[in-house]
Every structure is written in C-alpha cells, then in structure tokens.
Ligand SMILES: [Zn+2]
C-alpha cells in the first residue's frame with residue numbers, strides 16, 4: 401500500500417498538468433520518448449560511441465525526413481549519425497515540384513538533373529540545395545544531444561565505379577563533377593574523409609575494379625564498409641587491416657529502422673567509434689586513427705587488438721571454488737553484446753548480456769576461448785584468455 405501511495409504521488413504531477421477530462425481514461429500515462437541503451441565498457445580509455453555513417457532521407461531516395469532520422473537513431477541507442485543523401489539521385493523531386501505548382505501559377509516545373517548516375521548532369525548542374533537535409537538534421541539533433549556528421553554519398557554506376565560516402569564535408573553543393581574521381585577530390589579539398597561503400601553490392605566479388613585501384617592509389621579512401629545493410633564482407637576485414645582503413649558497419653537505411661531491425665528484435669547495424677568525446681574533432685580523430693569496431697546481427701568485427709580489449713573490458717571473472725584438481729570460475733558479461741565462446745573443439749557457450757556462466761577447469765591452466773562471433777579476419781576469430789580474480 402505504501403508503495404502504491406508513493407507511485408500515485410509520483411504520477412500525480414504528470415496527470416495534473418493536463419486539463420482534467422472525466423471522459424478520458426489514460427491507457428498510458430507516459431508518452432515520453434524511449435531510447436534503447438546499448439551498454440558498452442570503456443576500452444583503452446576511450447568511450448565507445450555508437451554511430452551509423454550511412455543514412456538516407458527524403459532528400460535523396462529515403463522514406464523519412466532528417467528530423468525523423470535523428471529521433472529514430474536516438475530511439476535505437478545511437479550517439480552519432482551521418483546523413484548521406486545521394487548527390488546524383490533524388491527520387492522525390494518530381495512530386496515536390498508538382499505539389500508546389502500553385503507557387504508557379506499552376507504550371508508544373510519539370511525536375512532536372514535529379515538522376516545523373518548514368519548520364520552526367522547538364523551545364524545547369526544540380527539545382528537543389530544538397531546541404532539542406534544535413535542542416536535539418538543538425539537542428540533536430542540539438543534536442544537529443546546527438547552528433548550529426550555533415551556528409552553525402554557519391555553515387556555512380558555500381559559494378560565498375562561504386563558509391564563513396566564523403567564525411568565531414570563543408571559544402572555538399574561543391575562536390576559533383578561528371579568524373580567520379582574529381583568528385584572525390586572535390587570532397588577531399590573540403591577536408592572530407594572518404595568511405596568506400598558496400599564494396600560487394602551488385603558484384604561477383606569484392607575485388608577492386610580498375611576505377612577503385614585508381615581511387616585507392618590516389619589515397620582517396622580512408623575507410624570501408626565491412627557491413628552494409630544485410631551484407632557482410634569478411635574479406636574486407638583483411639583489406640582494411642592491410643591498407644589501414646577504418647571499418648564501418650552501417651544500415652544504409654532507406655525505409656525505417658523499425659521495419660528492418662527493431663520489429664525483428666535486432667539492434668540496427670552500428671559502428672562503435674572509440675573516441676575521447678563526442679565532438680566532430682574527436683570523432684574525426686578516432687576515424688583517422690582507425691579506432692572503430694563494427695556491430696551487426698550479433699557479429700562484432702574489427703582489428704584483433706581492439707576486439708580483445710573490448711572483450712576484456714566487457715567481462716569480469718572470479719574464482720568461486722577450488723578443490724585439489726579443479727577450479728570453478730564465474731564469468732560475467734557486463735555489456736549489451738553477446739559473446740559466443742568456443743573452448744577447444746567443444747561446444748560454443750553463449751555469454752549473454754548481463755549474465756554469468758560458470759566454467760570448471762583444471763587448476764593452474766588458463767581459461768581460454770575463441771570468440772566465434774568476433775571477426776578479426778576473413779576466417780579469423782580472436783583467442784582470448786579470461787583472467788579470473790581469486
Ligand atoms: Zn550506395
């Protein structure tokens with residue numbers, strides 16, 4: 401009863417603020433925005449910020465406004481997003497111009513240069529403001545304390561040329577050039593970092609095309625998507641390690657993330673960025689230093705030492721009993737990530753979030769395991785040693 405009274409006291413101010421109406425029964429008192437928290441430890445002294453560096457809005461071919469994208473990302477537990485609308489393709493433009501025809505005396509204006517993926521834009525160039533969507537997102541993000549990275553997607557024919565996200569741009573209206581390499585150079589002149597998107601999409605392999613060989617050799621690529629949407633490219637981990645590229649796992653979301661992830665009970669794809677703080681400067685520094693870990697569908701992907709450090713920081717282990725021969729160790733996972741531990745050739749143990757499992761091992765022997773859902777190479781999973789406190 402005491403508890404009920406306390407609860408009533410707690411909710412009374414909320415109800416009291418609305419005008420009293422006896423004809424209404426409130427079925428849910430709180431309509432406060434909800435966020436799913438993804439709890440991760442600090443790793444090597446850095447915070448793991450959760451980012452999606454590939455998101456579309458109605459200002460290219462997405463279904464949602466930038467404002468909605470910010471709120472959705474906040475709901476999904478993210479800290480950072482990049483709005484990366486296509487520079488060369490905007491699906492909704494003809495409808496908008498039709499919709500606005502009252503402003504032009506009833507005459508519908510025909511959209512021009514709104515799809516210049518295959519055929520280059522005319523002299524007239526791109527007639528819309530390609531910074532508009534980013535500005536809208538930046539404004540919306542203030543309310544949620546989210547960071548929006550100004551960005552865009554260079555979008556060309558997918559089989560030979562491909563798509564490239566330019567991050568930390570200063571003016572998206574000054575990137576387009578009929579020559580895709582020149583577009584990338586234009587973005588670079590603004591100080592943008594360039595990410596190679598979905599390297600296997602619509603292709604028979606992830607091997608570099610002639611165009612890509614040139615872009616890479618010119619030093620125009622800083623990062624690469626190891627995961628895009630439902631595609632995971634294990635071979636790309638090795639490329640990222642060898643060529644010193646940051647790895648990213650992004651949604652490339654066009655509809656809502658609820659449809660693609662949340663309604664199935666999944667987290668959306670995300671890139672953990674290990675940074676000092678959530679400023680544009682620190683996030684950029686982290687990407688330049690290649691401190692990222694990819695997360696998608698329960699898989700954790702990245703450079704081996706970073707993965708091991710994340711695992712070590714996520715767990716605590718304690719010896720709970722010993723006898724003459726064996727010792728029993730309780731291993732607790734203090735993070736929102738699941739870890740699949742394989743011991744020797746034996747079965748795989750699920751070390752689920754915020755749960756403890758117990759191993760009994762021979763005294764004096766280390767507790768080792770291979771983390772099967774962590775990927776540090778095309779076919780490699782890190783081996784970890786769990787150090788238990790006595
Ligand atoms: Zn793309």
Ligand SMILES: [Zn+2]
Nearest residue numbers: 454456553652
């Ligand atoms: Zn895209």
